[in-house]
Amino acid sequence: MTPRTGLLQIGQVAERTGLSLRTIRFYEENGLVVPTARSEGGFRLYSDDDVARLEVIKRMKPLGFTLEEMQQLLILLADLAAAGADNRDALTDRLQMFHEAATARVTALREQLAVAEGFAATLAGHLPRTG
Numbered sequence: 001m002t003p004r005t006g007l008l009q010i011g012q013v014a015e016r017t018g019l020s021l022r023t024i025r026f027y028e029e030n031g032l033v034v035p036t037a038r039s040e041g042g043f044r045l046y047s048d049d050d051v052a053r054l055e056v057i058k059r060m061k062p063l064g065f066t067l068e069e070m071q072q073l074l075i076l077l078a079d080l081a082a083a084g085a086d087n088r089d090a091l092t093d094r095l096q097m098f099h100e101a102a103t104a105r106v107t108a109l110r111e112q113l114a115v116a117e118g119f120a121a122t123l124a125g126h127l128p129r130t131g
Helices: 010-017 021-029 048-063 067-082 088-125
Strands: 044-046
Touching: 010 021, 010 044, 010 048, 021 048, 044 048, 048 067, 048 088, 067 088
Parallel strands: none
Antiparallel strands: none
């Protein structure tokens, strides 16, 4: 049961995001996500926004973004959400840089996957044929 309506305990967040408790605590220790509240018993309580931050982090991790880059992007996304029309252009330019970096990293991962698939196919070619 969730002690406060709309807030989730760390186990529920782990279930929802697919992240381990240890990973969530690690991101908390490094300032990437801070629980919105604590229960009377001291349990961490996370909001939907907290969970969304963890989802962004989870998606950046396989692309090799550093903790500092993750923090910068999370701040940028929060700033964009709160920005008026005057500040949007500079923020959008910074977001474009993150987009370009992410795209380049996805391309590199695809190339690595192609090499790995080729290797697996080579190994399969050495196996005796059955059937």
